[in-house]
Structure formats: C-alpha cells, structure tokens
Amino acid sequence: xxxxxxxxxxxxxxxxxxxxxxxxxxxxxxxxxxxxxxxxxxxxxxxxxxxxxxxxxxxxxxxxxxxxxxxxxxxxxxxxxxxxxxxxxxxxxxxxxxxxxxxxxxxxxxxxxxxxxxxxxxxxxxxxxxxxxxxxxxxxxxxxxxxxxxxxxxxxxxxxxxxxxxxxxxxxxxxxxxxxxxxxxxxxxxxxxxxxxxxxxxxxxxxxxxxxxxxxxxxxxxxxxxxxxxx
Amino acid sequence: xxxxxxxxxxxxxxxxxxxxxxxxxxxxxxxxxxxxxxxxxxxxxxxxxxxxxxxxxxxxxxxxxxxxxxxxxxxxxxxxxxxxxxxxxxxxxxxxxxxxxxxxxxxxxxxxxxxxxxxxxxxxxxxxxxxxxxxxxxxxxxxxxxxxxxxxxxxxxxxxxxxxxxxxxxxxxxxxxxxxxxxxxxxxxxxxxxxxxxxxxxxxxxxxxxxxxxxxxxxxxxxxxxxxxxx
DNA sequence: GTATGCAACCCTGTATACAAGACCCGCCGA
DNA sequence: TCGGCGGGTCTTGTATACAGGGTTGCATAC
Numbered sequence: 115x116x117x118x119x120x121x122x123x124x125x126x127x128x129x130x131x132x133x134x135x136x137x138x139x140x141x142x143x144x145x146x147x148x149x150x151x152x153x154x155x156x157x158x159x160x161x162x163x164x165x166x167x168x169x170x171x172x173x174x175x176x177x178x179x180x181x182x183x184x185x186x187x188x189x190x191x192x193x194x195x196x197x198x199x200x201x202x203x204x205x206x207x208x209x210x211x212x213x214x215x216x217x218x219x220x221x222x223x224x225x226x227x228x229x230x231x232x233x234x235x236x237x238x239x240x241x242x243x244x245x246x247x248x249x250x251x252x253x254x255x256x257x258x259x260x261x262x263x264x265x266x267x268x269x270x271x272x273x274x275x276x277x278x279x280x281x282x283x284x285x286x287x288x289x290x291x292x293x294x295x296x297x298x299x300x301x302x303x304x305x306x307x308x309x310x311x312x313x314x315x316x317x318x319x320x321x322x323x324x325x326x327x328x329x330x331x332x333x334x335x336x337x338x339x340x341x342x343x344x345x
Numbered sequence: 346x347x348x349x350x351x352x353x354x355x356x357x358x359x360x361x362x363x364x365x366x367x368x369x370x371x372x373x374x375x376x377x378x379x380x381x382x383x384x385x386x387x388x389x390x391x392x393x394x395x396x397x398x399x400x401x402x403x404x405x406x407x408x409x410x411x412x413x414x415x416x417x418x419x420x421x422x423x424x425x426x427x428x429x430x431x432x433x434x435x436x437x438x439x440x441x442x443x444x445x446x447x448x449x450x451x452x453x454x455x456x457x458x459x460x461x462x463x464x465x466x467x468x469x470x471x472x473x474x475x476x477x478x479x480x481x482x483x484x485x486x487x488x489x490x491x492x493x494x495x496x497x498x499x500x501x502x503x504x505x506x507x508x509x510x511x512x513x514x515x516x517x518x519x520x521x522x523x524x525x526x527x528x529x530x531x532x533x534x535x536x537x538x539x540x541x542x543x544x545x546x547x548x549x550x551x552x553x554x555x556x557x558x559x560x561x562x563x564x565x566x567x568x569x570x571x572x573x574x575x576x
Numbered sequence: 577g578t579a580t581g582c583a584a585c586c587c588t589g590t591a592t593a594c595a596a597g598a599c600c601c602g603c604c605g606a
Numbered sequence: 607t608c609g610g611c612g613g614g615t616c617t618t619g620t621a622t623a624c625a626g627g628g629t630t631g632c633a634t635a636c
Contacts, residue, residue, distance in 0.1 A: 121409065121619065147588070157621045159390075162588090166394060170401040172500075178352065179588060179627060191496070198497035205432055265422070266429035269403075270501055352589065377617070388591045393618090410597055410618060 123160035126150070127167050134173050134184055135276045137283045145174060145182040171273055187284065192333070195277050196326040202271050203258070203322065204315035207302065210261035211311040220261060221307065227254050228303035234296050239289045247292050248282070251299060285332035298324060354391035357381070358398050365404050365415055366507045368514045376405060376413040402504055418515065423564075426508050427557040433502050434489070434553065435546035438533065441492035442542040451492060452538065458485050459534035465527050470520045478523050479513070482530060516563030529555060 120128075130150075133139045150161045169176040175185050185191075214221045230250055237243045255275065262268050298321035305313030351359075361381075364370045381392045400407040406416050416422075445452045461481055468474045486506065493499050529552035536544030 123619080146586090148586085158588095159620055159622090163393075163397060166397060167401065170398065172497075180629090181587070194496045194498075197495055198501075201432065201436055201498070264428055265425045266403075266505070267425075267432070270429075274497070354589080379617075389618095390590055390592090411599090412617065 121160065122154075122156040123163040123167075126154050126156050126160050127164035129154065130164055130168060131171075131173065131276060134168070135279045135283065137280060139184050141184050141186045141284075143184045145184065147181070171276070173276060187281070187333075189330075192281060192326065192329060195274065195281075196322055199271075199274060199278070200319055200322050202267060202274075204318055205264075206258050206262040206267055206271055207306065207314045207318050208311040209263050209267075210258045211306045211309060211314050213261040213263065214306060215309045223257060224303060224307055227257065228300065228307060231296050231299050231303060235293070239292065241287065241289075244287045244289060244292050247296060248287075251295070252279075254299060254303075281329050281333070285329055288328060288332055291328050294324065295321070352391065353385075353387040354394040354398075357385050357387050357391050358395035360385065361395055361399060362402075362404060362507060365399070366510045366514065368511060370415050372415050372417045372515075374415045376415065378412070402507070404507060418512070420561075423512060423557065423560060426505065426512075427553055430502075430505055430509070431550055431553050433498060433505075435549055436495075437489050437493040437498055437502055438537065438545045438549050439542040440494050440498075441489045442537045442540060442545050444492040444494065445537060446540045454488060455534060455538055458488065459531060459538060462527055462530050462534060466524070470523065472518065472520075475518045475520055475523050478527060479518075482526070483510075485530060485534075512560050512564075516560055519559060519563055522559050525555065526552070 130139070130145075139145070145165065147158050147161050147165070150156075150165075151158055154161065165174060165176065165182045168174040169182065173185055174182045176182050210224075214224050227250070231254075234243065234247050234250065237246075259268050259271050262271075298317065301317040302314050302321065305311075305317055361370070361376075370376070376396065378389050378392050378396070381387075381396075382389055385392065396405060396407065396413045399405040400413065404416055405413045407413050441455075445455050458481070462485075465474065465478050465481065468477075483506075490499050490502050493502070529548065532548040533545050533552065536542075536548055
C-alpha cells in the first residue's frame, strides 16, 4: 500500500543478502563499492547503505578504509550460531505455543503446517522434495517468529535466519537428512498443537542439535572445509 | 594504533547514541537530517549513516520518505526488554563464571569488582554515590559480556545496554534502590567467584526482576508516564 | 637475491548538487 | 462551516565530485 517502489538501497540490500545466503557470493569474497555499483546499476550511496546494513546483520565484515568482505564461516561461528539459536528459539516456540492455544486461527495455521510436513513424507526422495521441504520449514520458522510476542526475540531470531540458510546452502543438501528433519518438525508441531510448551521446546532443541551435527558432517565434504577454522 | 581519527559517521553515531541514552533527546523527538547537519557540523552522508545504525540498534525509528524519530518507550517495550535480558544475561553470566574459573587473571578482575561493590556501601547515600555505583555496575556488565564466549550473545547483550541505560536516565535515580542493587550485584559476584554458575544466574535473574519493578515504579512519577502505553 | 623506500593507482570517507515524494496551508466549492 | 483539492515548501532518496589514506608493485641500494 505504502511503497510501490522499494528504495534502491533496499533492493541492493535484498539482492546481496540473497546472494550471500545462496553462497553465490562466497565467504571472504571482497565487495568493492565500485564493483557493486557496476553490478547493480545503483550509485555508491545506496550501495554503501546496503553494505552497512549487511555488516550490522553480521553478513559482511567491514574494515575501515579498506572495504567490505563477505563474512567468513568458521567452526566457531557455526557453534556460536547454533548455541545462540538453542538459547532463543525454545523461548520463541514456547510463546508460540501459548499464542496458538489462545488464538484458534493461529492454531489452525500451525495444524495446516503439520499436515503439510506429514504430506512431505509421501513424496519420493528427490531434490525437488528437499527444496519444498526447506521452503516449508522456512515458513514454519517464520510462523513461530511471528507468533512470539517479544519484539527483541523476534528481531534477533529473524536476523539469525540468513546465517543458518547460508550454512545449509554451503553444505550440500542431504536427502537422507530430510526424512529425519521432517520427523523432528512434526514432533515440534504436535507438541505445539497440544499446548505442550515444554515438549515443543525440547523437540526444537533436539532438532537444532541434529542440524548442527549434520552441518558439520556435510561441511567436511564441501569446498569450504578448510576455509578457516581459526575461531 | 590504526585509527587516530574515528570517522565522522562514528562520531555522530556515538554522540546521538549518548544523547538518546541520557534522555537529552527525548523519546519521539524528530531527527531531521538537516538539523543534525547543523548541530554536528558533519555533512548529510555521515549523518545518514549514523541514523541508519541507530535504527538497526532500535534507538530510532525510521519511516521511509519521512525521517527519523527517537524510538518511543512503552510499557510493552520495557517488558520486552527485561524479558529478553532475563533470557540472555543468565547465559552470559554462566559462561563468565566458567571463564573466571579457568582464568585466574579474570577471576582476580571480578574479585576486585566485588570489593569495589562492597566499598560502595561504606559511602553515605548521595547522588555522587549513585553515579559511581552505576558506573561500576556498567563496568561489571561489560566484564560479563566480554567474558562470555559466544559472539552472538555478546553482541546482542551489548546492543541492549543503551536501552536499559536510557530507562534508568528517564526515570529519576532512586537512592534507596542503590543499597539493594549493590547487594544483588554482590550476590552475583560471590556466586560467580565461587564457580557457582547456577547461583550466579539465579542472582542475576533476581536482580533483573527487581530492576524492572523499580523502573515501572519510578517511571510512574516521570514526565514520560503517559507518553505511550499502546504496546 | 633480498630488503627497503617511493610512487602511482585504487579505494573508501565526505561533501554537495539534483530529483522526487510527503506534508501543510490556504483556497474554493458545496 | 466543512471537506476536498492544489501549490509551495521541506524532507528524504540518489548521484556524483573531491580529498585523503592504503596497498601494491617496481626500482634501487645493500
């Protein structure tokens, strides 16, 4: 309604964020303002603004008088990320459980997602299925974030999302993992729908634990394996 | 060594941040770029950059095509802030406790702070004592943040600090509160120094609980009382 | 052959000019 | 008298010019 034209700064920000998330801009890649100007067609002002925003989100490192680089991935950064998510997301899912208990519409929304997850298991394993699963998982994450009532919690978790997505995209998708991950999501959904906040939180912690293990396993076979582990 | 000259953007950012923290720029105050240019002597580019950074930190609200305002304080924002701190800071103090147990130098540092807190009780109640106590409490908070080993946790807690400080400055200092607060800090210190992570976390939660109660009590007598409670 | 100093290039930090949207106030019509 | 419309002004969004620091690579001296 308000903005039929998102600002160029926002466009550049969104594009760079996506490219970093997808791994098209590799960790450590240098991002000169001039190069970005050529690539995006915007001028230096919006490019600078986008870079600063990305730096605030931790997706690029900004060295004064020297420029920007895509932030690196290290074993430590992965550990920190998942440890932090393990602190935040159970709290969010607890709040979401309470919210779903109080709001029938929200409850139905989560129920629909539970069914969608269950439906995933009927499809034969394939990259397409992995894709649609990850999309669904993403929508679920967003639903939980939105249902959390604490503004700081929402913002902070939302800011972590691109980091997680990047890790998933840097490691190669593991079709095996999808089966298990669907089950973990179902467990979270079931507990949430039953109003069992503790159960939902515990199931989520379980999921995060498995996820980080998978990422470490898969990262070991990726080109980024030896990128930097100086954390 | 590297920067004998902090960039103007950084200077403007630091100045605005401090003024917002101190309440000199009241919640809701409009921050036109041109006005800031006049006040700071910098040009619009660094001013804009500072505003964007402050917006990312939640200290100003940025409405596209319309400008920036100092972010408002509502009952809900206070609740959200302390609820979030209650989630994060116990984790940080746990990590700090472990760190102090492993690093004698760090342990001594915290021991010195404990003694400094104890020394505060010998002084007669006065604004000067309140001031020096809050300074000390601030240094303690920073020490805990630094000792935490998780990067995300550190950054996020550090980002919340200005919000808390602003609330303290918007409500009037309560000399009564200092006595109690010193005791709470001593409890956290003692547990931390004893290697009792759970105890330190619990003491900190207790402190946060009392703090938010005090703030609500004091805010009720301040000019901001009716500012907006639409949270 | 290696180390050191210098110079040219490139980059970011800053200032400012230009474009375009948003708001306010006054006018006109019902 | 009230509501809608239009122009003017102010504000932000964007582009670009200018200045200063950093880096790199080469030349020269040891």
